[in-house]
Amino acid sequence: EAGVAQSPRYKIIEKRQSVAFWCNPISGHATLYWYQQILGQGPKLLIQFQNNGVVDDSQLPKDRFSAERLKGVDSTLKIQPAKLEDSAVYLCASSLDLASSYEQYFGPGTRLTVT
Amino acid sequence: GQQVMQIPQYQHVQEGEDFTTYCNSSTTLSNIQWYKQRPGGHPVFLIQLVKSGEVKKQKRLTFQFGEAKKNSSLHITATQTTDVGTYFCATFSGGYNKLIFGAGTRLAVHP
Numbered sequence: 725e726a727g728v729a730q731s732p733r734y735k736i737i738e739k740r741q742s743v744a745f746w747c748n749p750i751s752g753h754a755t756l757y758w759y760q761q762i763l764g765q766g767p768k769l770l771i772q773f774q775n776n777g778v779v780d781d782s783q784l785p786k787d788r789f790s791a792e793r794l795k796g797v798d799s800t801l802k803i804q805p806a807k808l809e810d811s812a813v814y815l816c817a818s819s820l821d822l823a824s825s826y827e828q829y830f831g832p833g834t835r836l837t838v839t
Numbered sequence: 840g841q842q843v844m845q846i847p848q849y850q851h852v853q854e855g856e857d858f859t860t861y862c863n864s865s866t867t868l869s870n871i872q873w874y875k876q877r878p879g880g881h882p883v884f885l886i887q888l889v890k891s892g893e894v895k896k897q898k899r900l901t902f903q904f905g906e907a908k909k910n911s912s913l914h915i916t917a918t919q920t921t922d923v924g925t926y927f928c929a930t931f932s933g934g935y936n937k938l939i940f941g942a943g944t945r946l947a948v949h950p
Binding site: 757764765766767768769772780815827828829830831832833 | 872880881882883884887927929933937938939940941942943
């Protein structure tokens with residue numbers, strides 16, 4: 725079974741530029757998550773989708789971050805404009821469904837450096 | 840919302856020594872999940888505990904959920920260099936499988 729795919733793996737941009745990350749979850753997984761992991765910290769949930777609908781985006785900085793999952797499969801996360809404090813690893817995860825009994829499978833992440 | 844605190848933040852051991860990390864909360868937890876993240880890698884699910892006092896074992900790893908469901912521990916017996924990484928506990932907040940992670944315990948194993 726193929727895992728969660730993410731691209732790019734690394735990205736370096738200057739502050740005030742924009743950037744987009746792509747995620748392809750495990751086939752058949754209805755729930756998709758985007759996490760931000762700052763160095764030395766645990767992952768922090770940014771947004772959670774169930775199929776193509778947003779379930780939770782309470783921790784997404786909506787003035788600069790946006791995400792979509794138009795057809796209920798792939799997802800993109802965008803930052804515009806980026807700030808220095810956005811430097812982090814952005815992890816995508818997926819699970820079969822919303823129920824807490826389902827484990828989350830993480831992708832390799834995109835390491836973003838904002839200079 | 841739910842928060843979990845992990846201690847210690849960092850521990851280094853000699854290969855063959857035991858290791859324990861603790862996860863604590865001031866409120867009752869519905870469940871606890873444990874993840875391992877190797878250096879440069881992504882979190883990998885290890886186990887989920889849901890019952891009060893539950894104990895689960897995976898080879899050299901022993902996971903425990905406290906009787907009051909406010910704490911959990913992960914114990915590794917006779918560490919190996921392959922155990923190196925950061926161990927996170929996580930719990931659910933809200934009704935939609937929203938995971939809240941602790942800050943993690945970073946384990947270094949010296950051969």
